[in-house]
Amino acid sequence: EADIYQTPRYLVIGTGKKITLECSQTMGHDKMYWYQQDPGMELHLIHYSYGVNSTEKGDLSSESTVSRIRTEHFPLTLESARPSHTSQYLCASSELLAGNEQYFGPGTRLTVT
């Protein structure tokens, strides 16, 4: 069983608030990812990291930012939440070697009112 955790699981917040979605994994994986999943099920990669102090933008442009100060922790921050940020956010991790088998957290469902 994968040990990757996300908090909070659900968040309802007003427009303009700053929020941080937490993601942590205990598997020692170097690579971590953030996906945004729209109601139509499609997954969009918004950020990923190869390891500590590495962050890369994904395929979908996002107003969010990420940091990777510790191997096990990959938080995502929105400085000013807007209703268009309402979505499901999924965090994942994988080993650095080729194969890229990704383990997913349970997700955070964000609603911005």
Add this chain to the structure above:
Amino acid sequence: GEDVEQSLFLSVREGDSSVINCTYTDSSSTYLYWYKQEPGAGLQLLTYIFSNMDMKQDQRLTVLLNKKDKHLSLRIADTQTGDSAIYFCAETSPNSGYSTLTFGKGTMLLVSP
């Protein structure tokens, strides 16, 4: 960019076999995956296949790969109501440096009693 296509919906009766199909465009795809997502949860890796294989069987799951047609399928034998979920096909290749996965949009499988 590279693309992965899946049909969006499949409905079967309990006890029947389900076949979920996927096509991809990247001829250098090396690893191909099937993930399952249950309601309100993250994605769970079901199985994967290397591009040098034609078939892989794991209990009720059978993966078939046709490299010539760039076609991947997932067969679930004796489908149960607990198999109702969204199934994602994904691939990774040297084109992305194996750094990311390209996901299909997901197939919603509905199993009726």
